Amino acid sequence: MIWNENRLKTTLLAAAGAAMLLGASLSSAAAETVTLRALMEDVPETKIIEALLPEFEKKTGIKVEFEKIGYPDMHDKLVAQLTGPQSYYNLLEVDFLWAGEFPAANWLVDLKPLAEKSKYDLGAFIPSTIELLGGSQDKLNLVPMYNYSMGLLYRKDLLADEKLKAAYKSTTGKELALPTSLEDYVAISKFMKANAKIAGAAMQGQRGDPNSMEFSNYLFSAGGAYRDAGGKANLNTPEAKKALDLYVDNIQNGAQQGAISATLDDTMRLMCSGSAFSMVTYWWMLPQMDDAAKCPTVAGKVGLAVMPGGHGESGGWGWGIPKNTTPEEQEAAWTFIQWVQSKEVSVKRALQGHAPVRSDVYKDAEVLKKYPFYQTAESVVASGKSFPIFTYSAQYEDVLGTQLSLAAGGQATSEAALKAASDGLQQLLDK
Numbered sequence: 074m075i076w077n078e079n080r081l082k083t084t085l086l087a088a089a090g091a092a093m094l095l096g097a098s099l100s101s102a103a104a105e106t107v108t109l110r111a112l113m114e115d116v117p118e119t120k121i122i123e124a125l126l127p128e129f130e131k132k133t134g135i136k137v138e139f140e141k142i143g144y145p146d147m148h149d150k151l152v153a154q155l156t157g158p159q160s161y162y163n164l165l166e167v168d169f170l171w172a173g174e175f176p177a178a179n180w181l182v183d184l185k186p187l188a189e190k191s192k193y194d195l196g197a198f199i200p201s202t203i204e205l206l207g208g209s210q211d212k213l214n215l216v217p218m219y220n221y222s223m224g225l226l227y228r229k230d231l232l233a234d235e236k237l238k239a240a241y242k243s244t245t246g247k248e249l250a251l252p253t254s255l256e257d258y259v260a261i262s263k264f265m266k267a268n269a270k271i272a273g274a275a276m277q278g279q280r281g282d283p284n285s286m287e288f289s290n291y292l293f294s295a296g297g298a299y300r301d302a303g304g305k306a307n308l309n310t311p312e313a314k315k316a317l318d319l320y321v322d323n324i325q326n327g328a329q330q331g332a333i334s335a336t337l338d339d340t341m342r343l344m345c346s347g348s349a350f351s352m353v354t355y356w357w358m359l360p361q362m363d364d365a366a367k368c369p370t371v372a373g374k375v376g377l378a379v380m381p382g383g384h385g386e387s388g389g390w391g392w393g394i395p396k397n398t399t400p401e402e403q404e405a406a407w408t409f410i411q412w413v414q415s416k417e418v419s420v421k422r423a424l425q426g427h428a429p430v431r432s433d434v435y436k437d438a439e440v441l442k443k444y445p446f447y448q449t450a451e452s453v454v455a456s457g458k459s460f461p462i463f464t465y466s467a468q469y470e471d472v473l474g475t476q477l478s479l480a481a482g483g484q485a486t487s488e489a490a491l492k493a494a495s496d497g498l499q500q501l502l503d504k
Contacts, residue, residue, distance in 0.1 A: 107405040108136040111164040112151055114390075115141040117361060118219050119166075121425045122413060129412055135405050137164070144168075144282065148467055155180040155395055163402040164409060165393040167215055169459070170282075170466040172207045172391065176214045177464050182394040185213040187407045197416065202430040205459055206391040215391030216410050217430035219422075221355040222457035223290050223385040224449075225258070226362065227251065228350050230374045231269055240268050251378055255294045258351075258381040259319045262327030265350040273327035275340035275349035278481055280474040283336050285460065286386055288477050290353050291316040293458045294382025299498065300461060306502065308495035317480055317487040324481045333481050347371050353380065356453045359446060360426030377446050379453055387457025389430065423447070465501040472497035 113119040119141055126137045140162075142150070148171060154160040155175070167175060175181050188195060195203070195213070202217040231237060232249055241249035241264055252258035262273030277283035292298070297312035307313075324332050329343055343349045345362060347370035352358075356377055365372040379385065392414070394406045412418060419431050423440045428450070434440060435451045444450075461469060476494040479485035485493075 107401055108138060109164045109405055109409055110138050110162050111166055112147060112162050113139045113141050113166050114144050114147060117426060121422050121427055125418065125421060129409065133408060137409060160395040160397045163398040164406045165395055166218065167391050167393045169205050169389050169462060172215060173463045173466055176207060180396060181214045182396055182403055183212055183214065184216060188213060193411055197431045197433050199430060199432050202389055205387065205389050215393045216414055218390040218392050219428045220389040220430055220454055221428060222387040222454045223354060224356045224380055224453040225378045226352050226354055226358060227376055228374055229376045231350055237268060252381040255291060255319050255382045259323045259327060262323050262351060266327050269350060272329035272343060272349040274323055275343040275352040276324050276328040276332040277335050277337050277340045278324050278333040279336050280478040282470050284477045285470040285473045287353055288320050289386035289460055290380050291320045293384035293386060294380050306495045306499035308491045313491050314487050317491060321480050345371060356450050357426060357428035377449050379456055384456050384458050385453060387459050463502060465504060469498055469501050
């Protein structure tokens with residue numbers, strides 16, 4: 074790949090009262106001919122960035138178009154482009170589950186030389202967000218975009234309800250309070266379903282990505298892991314059995330009707346409507362729940378906590394550039410990545426509910442004034458653990474998700490489901 078040195082050394086772009094160096098900017102002639110096209114997951118984060126795109130176009134002359142679709146369709150649609158002679162999508166949003174597969178297939182531009190040439194400061198990024206996407210001292214395939222570490226959203230008003238507190242004390246001998254263990258969480262979930270007459274937990278039990286991500290929180294909180302220190306599959310353990318037993322108990326006895334086939338959207342609607350006490354979900358859902366225009370029933374009543382047990386599932390998206398695009402497109406894409414992940418734009422995104430990957434955004438005074446819970450959010454991110462990341466991560470979601478569904482539906486014992494899930498993981502690791 075041959076780069077135009079003059080283009081890489083040029084343009085300082087003004088940014089609302091302050092100069093912002095974008096390191097690798099296009100000449101005005103090239104900017105007029107380049108349109109960046111990205112396939113994006115249809116979630117709040119995408120809409121937040123989309124609203125800011127006119128600002129980027131005004132600064133650079135580069136047009137950006139987002140095609141928004143549901144997560145289940147993204148991977149195959151991207152792969153079809155990345156394996157062709159030239160990709161229609163010249164800017165990539167890449168899930169951490171693909172961060173092993175895409176580089177292994179040699180589909181991504183190494184961004185490290187671009188960062189070095191443009192003097193782009195990567196030091197502000199939380200190290201775990203770079204590591205999650207396969208970044209190292211030697212290579213940078215993806216620049217962190219946003220994280221989706223998972224924690225516990227819960228109804229503060231229900232925990233403070235005097236009648237519920239008295240009933241819980243009478244029933245269990247314990248005080249009704251924010252749970253600190255997985256066992257306590259499931260017990261409170263079942264109690265709320267029986268006594269508050271709402272779902273104790275809004276659960277996303279649909280087979281595949283939804284239930285794999287959800288169960289991972291139970292596994293990590295119970296002290297389990299997908300792999301041992303040597304990298305071998307490690308689900309045949311007492312900790313994993315405890316996690317799955319509690320997961321099945323909650324989905325059968327604490328969750329909403331139909332939880333076994335529910336998606337993230339289903340759980341969000343349920344929580345938003347006031348029909349659930351809690352949900353184990355991505356922490357950036359809290360600003361959505363606090364929006365009185367969107368969720369008037371629960372706005373101001375929902376809190377965020379680290380997953381009971383101390384560890385939740387950590388995930389994230391990154392920006393990448395496909396190799397099968399032109400140098401001009403790659404240059405434009407790198408210009409956009411620097412802009413969208415700058416502190417200035419990241420703060421703007423955070424004020425709309427963005428899940429930051431830069432540590433300086435979590436500490437920004439304006440952000441903390443609007444969202445004091447970002448202090449807790451940083452703890453959620455810091456304590457998160459990762460789903461297995463390797464070439465076949467996406468395929469393993471299907472393997473694990475199938476076994477979780479069988480266990481949740483009473484068609485397999487926890488022991489049998491875990492053995493099959495562990496064997497399936499090892500087979501894919503060996504592949």
